[in-house]
Amino acid sequence: xxxxxxxxxxxxxxxxxxxxxxxxxxxxxxxxxxxxxxxxxxxxxxxxxxxxxxxxxxxxxxxxxxxxxxxxxxxxxxxxxxxxxxxxxxxxxxxxxxxxxxxxxxxxxxxxxxxxxxxxxxxxxxxxxxxxxxxxxxxxxxxxxxxxxxxxxxxxxxxxxxxxxxxxxxxxxxxxxxxxxxxxxxxxxxxxxxxxxxxxxxxxxxxxxxxxxxxxxxxxxxxxxxxxxxxxxxxxxxxxxxxxxxxxxxxxxxxxxxxxxxxxxxxxxxxxxxxxxxxxxxxxxxxxxxxxxxxxxxxxxxxxxxxxxxxxxxxxxxxxxxxxxxxxxxxxxx
Amino acid sequence: xxxxxxxxxxxxxxxxxxxxxxxxxxxxxxxxxxxxxxxxxxxxxxxxxxxxxxxxxxxxxxxxxxxxxxxxxxxxxxxxxxxxxxxxxxxxxxxxxxxxxxxxxxxxxxxxxxxxxxxxxxxxxxxxxxxxxxxxxxxxxxxxxxxxxxxxxxxxxxxxxxxxxxxxxxxxxxxxxxxxxxxxxxxxxxxxxxxxxxxxxxxxxxxxxxxxxxxxxxxxxxxxxxxxxxxxxxxxxxxxxxxxxxxxxxxxxxxxxxxxxxxxxxxxxxxxxxxxxxxxxxxxxxxxxxxxxxxxxxxxxxxxxxxxxxxxxxxxxxxxxxxxxxxxxxxxxxxxxxxxxxxxxxxxxxxxxxxxxxxxxxxxxxxxxxxxxxxxxxxxxxxxxxxxxxxxxxxxxxxxxxxxxxxxxx
Numbered sequence: 001x002x003x004x005x006x007x008x009x010x011x012x013x014x015x016x017x018x019x020x021x022x023x024x025x026x027x028x029x030x031x032x033x034x035x036x037x038x039x040x041x042x043x044x045x046x047x048x049x050x051x052x053x054x055x056x057x058x059x060x061x062x063x064x065x066x067x068x069x070x071x072x073x074x075x076x077x078x079x080x081x082x083x084x085x086x087x088x089x090x091x092x093x094x095x096x097x098x099x100x101x102x103x104x105x106x107x108x109x110x111x112x113x114x115x116x117x118x119x120x121x122x123x124x125x126x127x128x129x130x131x132x133x134x135x136x137x138x139x140x141x142x143x144x145x146x147x148x149x150x151x152x153x154x155x156x157x158x159x160x161x162x163x164x165x166x167x168x169x170x171x172x173x174x175x176x177x178x179x180x181x182x183x184x185x186x187x188x189x190x191x192x193x194x195x196x197x198x199x200x201x202x203x204x205x206x207x208x209x210x211x212x213x214x215x216x217x218x219x220x221x222x223x224x225x226x227x228x229x230x231x232x233x234x235x236x237x238x239x240x241x242x243x244x245x246x247x248x249x250x251x252x253x254x255x256x257x258x259x260x261x262x263x264x265x266x267x268x269x270x271x272x273x274x275x276x277x278x279x280x281x282x283x284x285x286x287x288x289x290x291x292x293x294x295x296x297x298x299x300x301x302x303x304x305x306x307x308x309x310x311x312x313x314x315x316x317x318x319x320x321x322x323x324x325x326x327x328x329x330x331x332x333x334x
Numbered sequence: 335x336x337x338x339x340x341x342x343x344x345x346x347x348x349x350x351x352x353x354x355x356x357x358x359x360x361x362x363x364x365x366x367x368x369x370x371x372x373x374x375x376x377x378x379x380x381x382x383x384x385x386x387x388x389x390x391x392x393x394x395x396x397x398x399x400x401x402x403x404x405x406x407x408x409x410x411x412x413x414x415x416x417x418x419x420x421x422x423x424x425x426x427x428x429x430x431x432x433x434x435x436x437x438x439x440x441x442x443x444x445x446x447x448x449x450x451x452x453x454x455x456x457x458x459x460x461x462x463x464x465x466x467x468x469x470x471x472x473x474x475x476x477x478x479x480x481x482x483x484x485x486x487x488x489x490x491x492x493x494x495x496x497x498x499x500x501x502x503x504x505x506x507x508x509x510x511x512x513x514x515x516x517x518x519x520x521x522x523x524x525x526x527x528x529x530x531x532x533x534x535x536x537x538x539x540x541x542x543x544x545x546x547x548x549x550x551x552x553x554x555x556x557x558x559x560x561x562x563x564x565x566x567x568x569x570x571x572x573x574x575x576x577x578x579x580x581x582x583x584x585x586x587x588x589x590x591x592x593x594x595x596x597x598x599x600x601x602x603x604x605x606x607x608x609x610x611x612x613x614x615x616x617x618x619x620x621x622x623x624x625x626x627x628x629x630x631x632x633x634x635x636x637x638x639x640x641x642x643x644x645x646x647x648x649x650x651x652x653x654x655x656x657x658x659x660x661x662x663x664x665x666x667x668x669x670x671x672x673x674x675x676x677x678x679x680x681x682x683x684x685x686x687x688x689x690x691x692x693x694x695x696x697x698x699x700x701x702x703x704x705x706x707x708x709x710x711x712x713x714x715x716x717x718x719x720x721x722x723x724x725x726x727x728x729x730x731x732x733x734x735x736x737x738x739x740x741x742x743x744x
Binding site: 017019020021022025026027028029030031032033034035036039043047048050051052053069070071072073074075078079082109113116145147151173176177180181182183184187190194219220238239240242243245246247248249252253255256259260271274275279280281282283284314315316317318319320321322325329 | 352353356357358359361362363364365366367368369371372375376393396397399400401403413415416417418419420423427428430431432433435445477478480481486487488532533534535538560561563566567570571573574575600607608610611612614615616617619620621622624625628633634635636655657658659660663
């Protein structure tokens with residue numbers, strides 16, 4: 001083998017372990033890949049240091065090379081984390097390197113999991129590092145709906161108990177100002193406002209959702225409700241709806257808020273009603289919400305059916321079959 | 335409009351190329367997912383009806399032999415041969431660097447079944463002993479056991495799904511011959527899954543995260559319940575005429591305030607909400623021709639992506655509510671927008687084909703009864719031939735189906 005590692009005196013004492021895909025035996029590998037030569041070499045050395053369970057500077061550097069070629073490699077990250085702790089490396093430096101890698105591979109999951117593993121070291125990070133949230137905002141500038149970054153941010157909130165930190169809601173406001181359709185930001189907002197915070201609840205979802213004894217109607221309902229906060233959130237959703245009435249996010253956010261507060265959908269009947277006048281419609285989501293309110297009221301079943309028919313025939317043809325399904329449910333109930 | 339067709343011959347060629355020649359170097363970043371890529375290739379060929387007539391029994395046997403090479407000595411499968419440094423070197427200090435992987439183990443088992451193997455060389459007991467070690471106190475599953483048997487990997491419904499799949503394949507309905515092996519904590523798992531349902535009815539990867547379709551495929555709800563109906567509503571609203579964010583020409587009649595640098599913004603300004611609503615324009619009614627095709631997105635307010643035609647569709651199949659889908663527009667989206675000339679499907683309009691999107695695009699069509707494709711079981715995502723083969727294994731007495739799957743997991 002003639003490559004970067006084979007010619008490096010630092011690696012002279014290591015015998016690389018080539019990929020053994022069984023080609024010497026009577027087996028036929030599936031999904032074989034035409035690997036670039038650098039990858040073939042770097043992974044051969046990786047197998048050698050892993051087999052020796054080597055915790056060294058050179059192994060650390062090697063993991064960077066493998067990560068650059070295959071950031072989704074699932075053991076190289078765990079190996080890297082173990083070396084970092086074994087050699088007592090500076091985790092600040094590791095974060096600086098990770099920032100660069102994260103900006104290069106936007107869609108990678110392992111990078112963010114690695115970050116979480118490091119950040120969960122209370123010894124190294126007793127509080128959230130000052131630049132951490134700035135970096136996340138830099139990531140959101142590239143892709144404001146990046147699932148991995150949002151997952152990590154969710155974890156950060158729970159780990160450092162940031163629900164009421166002003167920075168959280170400020171960042172969410174800024175992201176929603178930039179794009180009122182950012183459903184990830186809406187979802188994070190809901191978590192900040194309504195998620196359970198108890199230590200011993202292993203991050204249960206909608207309040208008491210995983211508890212089998214909860215009736216469906218009580219799922220997500222908070223035991224103690226800050227009515228002022230609920231009103232403010234409902235108003236926030238209304239302002240967002242007026243900007244983009246076809247945006248599903250704030251409509252469903254509001255439903256979630258009403259649920260958490262134990263208030264019925266009927267509270268929004270008047271607001272939604274302003275978007276519908278006969279056949280003239282300003283928001284399909286308003287029509288759907290009104291239809292639901294009417295359907296709950298047994299006497300108004302026909303009005304609900306009329307509204308859903310409007311969606312089916314005039315405003316939302318893609319969901320024709322779905323609206324038919326809903327209409328049938330109401331007709332059965334009536 | 336010319337008759338749209340699924341070009342079976344081209345698709346078979348595409349999969350055979352993936353089976354018999356090297357995948358391009360661009361797949362290097364998917365090296366660790368080779369077991370999954372292998373699943374796409376052989377299950378894909380099987381759904382096309384080509385596995386048994388385009389490969390010989392001898393070839394299928396040497397593929398089976400390779401799959402068993404990926405079984406680690408302690409049981410379970412690695413995701414790719416790349417972590418294998420040789421059994422003779424394996425010891426207690428280094429075995430964590432070549433671990434069995436939960437998704438890879440699930441897909442390896444399914445791959446063996448597709449190729450006709452009877453799983454008799456699978457370390458069944460060891461695998462079932464391993465599974466509970468991967469379950470966390472909150473009920474969720476990790477991806478693998480790292481050094482010191484620490485559970486590694488995110489709290490992610492997809493691992494839960496694969497873990498439940500392994501349990502289903504290896505334990506069978508009554509755990510025949512493995513009755514004494516400690517089972518996973520099923521009620522805990524169910525409660526974790528329930529907690530993943532978000533305020534808008536969708537399922538997130540873990541509680542309180544944004545709902546995402548990859549994870550909705552797991553089903554435990556009863557029809558008529560609020561949870562069930564909001565999940566159906568959420569899945570149905572994933573279907574979208576928004577095909578490509580870069581292509582402003584695409585139909586977008588109902589959203590004239592589409593995102594852009596100058597989009598609407600939540601700034602404080604004067605005027606009451608009531609006045610603002612009054613000044614909003616009415617929506618323009620649509621005719622059936624306004625939106626010719628519609629794929630699916632995986633999250634609210636995202637554009638269509640081929641694989642979500644599968645994820646949403648499979649979940650609706652398991653819920654027995656596929657009929658709420660606009661199958662005509664979905665088919666048109668798949669065949670007209672993302673099917674590629676050389677065979678396979680791309681992720682979005684104009685994209686080159688890749689294995690993941692090729693497979694999921696095709697399975698979505700199979701759910702809708704595309705003439706040249708076999709029936710696909712939505713839970714295992716294999717042909718019915720494979721589910722029958724599984725049912726004939728000694729520890730599976732009754733035919734598995736979406737119903738049995740649900741039953742076992744309740």
